[in-house]
Amino acid sequence: MTLRWEGTGSDGRARAGILHTAHGEVPTPVFMPVGTAGTVKGMTADGVRATGARMVLGNTYHLMLRPGAERVARLGGLHALMDWHGPILTDSGGFQVMSLAALRKMDEDGVTFRSHVDGSKHRLTPERSVEIQRLLGADVTMCFDECTPFPATQEEAAKSMRLSMRWAARCREAFAPREGHGIFGIVQGSTFEDLRAESAAALRGIGFEGYAIGGLAVGEGQEAMFSTLDFTVPMLPEEQARYLMGVGMPADLLGAVRRGVDMFDCVIPTRSGRMGRAYTSRGALNLRNARHADDGRPLDPACACPACRRHSRAYIHHLLKCDEMLGPILLTWHNIQYYQDLMRRLREAILAGRLDVEAEAIEADWNCAHDD
Amino acid sequence: MTLRWEGTGSDGRARAGILHTAHGEVPTPVFMPVGTAGTVKGMTADGVRATGARMVLGNTYHLMLRPGAERVARLGGLHALMDWHGPILTDSGGFQVMSLAALRKMDEDGVTFRSHVDGSKHRLTPERSVEIQRLLGADVTMCFDECTPFPATQEEAAKSMRLSMRWAARCREAFAPREGHGIFGIVQGSTFEDLRAESAAALRGIGFEGYAIGGLAVGEGQEAMFSTLDFTVPMLPEEQARYLMGVGMPADLLGAVRRGVDMFDCVIPTRSGRMGRAYTSRGALNLRNARHADDGRPLDPACACPACRRHSRAYIHHLLKCDEMLGPILLTWHNIQYYQDLMRRLREAILAGRLDVEAEAIEADWNCAHDD
Ligand SMILES: [Zn+2]
Ligand SMILES: [Zn+2]
Numbered sequence: 001m002t003l004r005w006e007g008t009g010s011d012g013r014a015r016a017g018i019l020h021t022a023h024g025e026v027p028t029p030v031f032m033p034v035g036t037a038g039t040v041k042g043m044t045a046d047g048v049r050a051t052g053a054r055m056v057l058g059n060t061y062h063l064m065l066r067p068g069a070e071r072v073a074r075l076g077g078l079h080a081l082m083d084w085h086g087p088i089l090t091d092s093g094g095f096q097v098m099s100l101a102a103l104r105k106m107d108e109d110g111v112t113f114r115s116h117v118d119g120s121k122h123r124l125t126p127e128r129s130v131e132i133q134r135l136l137g138a139d140v141t142m143c144f145d146e147c148t149p150f151p152a153t154q155e156e157a158a159k160s161m162r163l164s165m166r167w168a169a170r171c172r173e174a175f176a177p178r179e180g181h182g183i184f185g186i187v188q189g190s191t192f193e194d195l196r197a198e199s200a201a202a203l204r205g206i207g208f209e210g211y212a213i214g215g216l217a218v219g220e221g222q223e224a225m226f227s228t229l230d231f232t233v234p235m236l237p238e239e240q241a242r243y244l245m246g247v248g249m250p251a252d253l254l255g256a257v258r259r260g261v262d263m264f265d266c267v268i269p270t271r272s273g274r275m276g277r278a279y280t281s282r283g284a285l286n287l288r289n290a291r292h293a294d295d296g297r298p299l300d301p302a303c304a305c306p307a308c309r310r311h312s313r314a315y316i317h318h319l320l321k322c323d324e325m326l327g328p329i330l331l332t333w334h335n336i337q338y339y340q341d342l343m344r345r346l347r348e349a350i351l352a353g354r355l356d357v358e359a360e361a362i363e364a365d366w367n368c369a370h371d372d
Numbered sequence: 373m374t375l376r377w378e379g380t381g382s383d384g385r386a387r388a389g390i391l392h393t394a395h396g397e398v399p400t401p402v403f404m405p406v407g408t409a410g411t412v413k414g415m416t417a418d419g420v421r422a423t424g425a426r427m428v429l430g431n432t433y434h435l436m437l438r439p440g441a442e443r444v445a446r447l448g449g450l451h452a453l454m455d456w457h458g459p460i461l462t463d464s465g466g467f468q469v470m471s472l473a474a475l476r477k478m479d480e481d482g483v484t485f486r487s488h489v490d491g492s493k494h495r496l497t498p499e500r501s502v503e504i505q506r507l508l509g510a511d512v513t514m515c516f517d518e519c520t521p522f523p524a525t526q527e528e529a530a531k532s533m534r535l536s537m538r539w540a541a542r543c544r545e546a547f548a549p550r551e552g553h554g555i556f557g558i559v560q561g562s563t564f565e566d567l568r569a570e571s572a573a574a575l576r577g578i579g580f581e582g583y584a585i586g587g588l589a590v591g592e593g594q595e596a597m598f599s600t601l602d603f604t605v606p607m608l609p610e611e612q613a614r615y616l617m618g619v620g621m622p623a624d625l626l627g628a629v630r631r632g633v634d635m636f637d638c639v640i641p642t643r644s645g646r647m648g649r650a651y652t653s654r655g656a657l658n659l660r661n662a663r664h665a666d667d668g669r670p671l672d673p674a675c676a677c678p679a680c681r682r683h684s685r686a687y688i689h690h691l692l693k694c695d696e697m698l699g700p701i702l703l704t705w706h707n708i709q710y711y712q713d714l715m716r717r718l719r720e721a722i723l724a725g726r727l728d729v730e731a732e733a734i735e736a737d738w739n740c741a742h743d744d
Contacts, residue, residue, distance in 0.1 A: 039691060039698040044678060067665065067690040075668055075686050083682040293439065296447055306416055310455040314447050318439040319411060325697060326411040 003139060003182030003209050005241035005262065011355040013233065013260040016347050019055070019241055021087035021139040022180025023079065026054045027347055028241065028262040031253065031339045032089060034270060037062045038072075038082045041270050042325075042332040045083040051305065051333065052340040055087045055139075057265040060132050061096030064122065065115050069135040077137030089140035089265070091245070092129045092171075092186075095147045095214075106146070108163070126170035130183070134176065141183040142212065143171040148190050150218040157190035158198075164188045164214075165202040172206050182209025184243060190215055191224050193231045200235035210241035213261070217246045226255050233260040250279055250342055251366070254359055257346050264343075269335035274328040276320045279338045283366045285313070287331065292317040305337035306330065375511060375554030375581050377613035377634065383727040385605070385632040388719050391427070391613055393459035393511040394552025395451065398426045399719055400613065400634040403625065403711045404461060406642060409434045410444075410454045413642050414697075414704040417455040423677065423705065424712040427459045427511075429637040432504050433468030436494065437487050441507040449509030461512035461637070463617070464501045464543075467519045467586075478518070480535070498542035502555070506548065513555040514584065515543040520562050522590040529562035530570075536560045537574040544578050554581025556615060562587055563596050565603045572607035582613035585633070589618045598627050605632040622651055622714055623738070626731055629718050641707035646700040648692045651710045655738045657685070659703065664689035677709035678702065 005028070009016040019026040033040045033048060036059045040048050048056065058078055063069060075081050078088055094111075097104060101113035101122075110125030129144035145164035148157050168185050175183040185203035189195030203211060213232055216225045229244070236242050243263035244256050253264055269279065276288040280300035285292075287299075295313040303309075307316065307330035319327030342362070349358035377400070381388040391398040405412045405420060407428045412420050420428065430450055435441060447453050450460055466483075469476060473485035473494075482497030501516035517536035520529050540557050547555040557575035561567030575583060585604055588597045601616070608614050615635035616628050625636055641651065648660040652672035657664075659671075667685040675681075679688065679702035691699030714734070721730035 037690070037694045037696055038687070039696050042697045042701075044698065044701065045682065046678065066694055067686070071666065071686070074666065075684060081684070081687050294443065294446065306418065310417065312447060312453070314439070314443075315410070315453050318409075322409045322438055324409060324411050325414045325700070326416065328697070329416065329701070
């Protein structure tokens with residue numbers, strides 16, 4: 001049987017469930033740390049596992065350039081390469097080609113571009129993207145699409161979305177079903193309800209193992225994102241996983257879970273950690289700030305990660321000031337732990353039917369007069 | 373009782389023993405990873421412990437500048453700050469002042485200098501160095517001395533060494549004895565046998581809990597270092613620990629252990645790891661080299677570190693090529709593990725009375741026709 005999602009409970013529009021994959025079961029809602037180039041930046045796989053993370057994301061664009069999809073396959077696949085034994089979702093490369101690659105040229109068949117690393121020329125088509133994801137060994141393959149830029153006129157958004165739908169049909173065709181593996185379609189259409197409806201209907205017509213919502217978290221703001229979710233999520237099948245791509249801040253996750261989203265990925269916890277930022281149960285902290293220099297308290301007393309259980313804010317501030325690798329390492333670890341703890345708390349609240357109360361408590365803690 | 377060393381066996385001039393400290397026992401010969409600014413670069417304390425390391429070194433110069441000795445004391449000492457529960461040896465700051473600080477001015481009383489970080493003015497004297505090391509919480513305090521540059525004329529070396537000996541007396545005087553803590557004297561005298569003898573006699577006259585050999589690994593080469601050890605080690609007391617500062621490559625450790633040295637520290641395993649270099653039972657490897665791109669073998673099949681048990685050379689090569697933090701993290705981990713494994717092997721060989729055979733086997737493996 002291909003990969004499938006099983007609902008185990010709901011509370012309002014929010015859902016709890018289990019994603020059954022070739023590499024194990026993943027309770028949802030789930031946050032997937034991003035392992036761009038075959039590593040969650042600054043973490044060993046053991047460290048990622050220790051946070052409770054059960055599933056990670058890999059980037060087709062980065063991995064096709066380095067070390068190369070065929071090489072990953074020769075080396076035993078991405079799971080073996082990065083020592084990750086849980087499921088892996090790979091994106092299609094489309095988003096990164098548009099944001100990172102040079103000299104992009106798109107046609108009906110696909111995209112030709114030059115590598116941002118060495119200028120070498122490459123081509124991605126729906127078929128090649130699916131092939132690369134198969135070579136990497138992805139449990140969840142994503143359709144190759146165009147992430148519509150924001151803002152876009154209705155006409156631009158429609159044109160872009162319809163191309164993505166034609167590509168989605170080609171991706172589904174190119175995907176070889178395998179036990180515990182699946183391919184997700186991606187709903188586009190910017191913030192236009194009728195375009196989202198057209199896109200969702202097209203994808204449901206093709207049929208996928210899961211449905212992603214793309215083209216959000218691209219500058220539209222949280223309010224527009226939430227209102228787009230409000231009308232888009234109900235357009236998706238009840239019995240399959242829903243994945244909001246590239247989201248987000250803790251408050252974004254909370255709002256999206258309440259709107260029925262099951263899966264998330266985002267570079268924020270890892271990237272912010274490298275920049276000196278910690279997300280905690282009492283809001284965000286910038287550990288570069290001199291006020292932490294003599295602060296013997298942990299980042300977050302509610303957190304069980306090594307940064308919080310073993311070290312003080314003063315120590316992490318010191319590490320950042322000295323450009324010591326351990327500063328980003330500890331903050332990345334903590335942030336991933338915090339995201340995992342948050343998702344676990346939301347899952348439990350959904351199953352207990354008290355998500356509204358729990359969400360209010362979480363938000364109150366974020367917004368309480370922080371002594372930081 | 374102050375810190376002491378207890379011999380447990382010997383083989384030729386090589387010795388095995390146990391260093392009894394306020395933070396536990398350390399089997400010798402021992403290699404101490406360097407935790408310059410309160411962190412072994414790129415490693416969590418759990419990672420360092422996992423390699424089998426039992427004792428680490430901290431740098432007075434770096435820590436007095438950032439975060440500051442008094443601040444470290446307020447935060448509970450260096451052990452708490454860096455989550456290291458084993459013994460810590462701190463150097464005196466003398467060597468780094470001479471190699472890193474700007475506008476150094478030395479007089480009979482001490483050294484005035486400007487920080488290489490922010491240009492701020494500081495002063496180190498024997499008394500202040502000992503005080504800083506007490507504030508840090510060092511199990512082993514080192515005498516503040518001048519590391520005689522190499523090459524030096526006999527006259528220069530004599531003048532420098534005699535200043536260090538006057539400072540050594542002041543350090544001993546300034547050191548407050550505490551249970552399980554001790555202060556080590558440092559033999560200077562460059563490569564001159566009569567100066568080393570004069571220095572050793574002066575230190576024995578003062579009396580220390582251990583004796584270091586300083587002023588080596590400063591460009592004299594392995595042959596001169598070994599011949600200096602050949603005549604200097606016998607000048608040191610039999611019943612106390614002998615520490616060769618800042619050494620070295622695996623072959624340096626092997627040769628120095630065979631000459632009766634008990635303790636070592638060096639940045640080579642950590643610094644080389646960050647540069648892409650791995651020390652293995654079959655010699656050194658440069659993982660940046662393109663020949664590793666498709667090599668599915670571990671760095672060192674004889675090693676149990678996460679880099680070797682979970683990953684391939686190809687993966688580590690890929691990480692280095694992408695400037696991923698995990699590359700240096702894994703190589704640092706491996707190198708520290710390799711150094712710890714080497715020292716354990718030497719300790720066991722000494723206790724079994726088969727050090728010559730073991731040393732030959734180790735060297736043969738290093739020098740075997742490496743397929744790398
Ligand atoms: Zn934490
Ligand atoms: Zn290893």
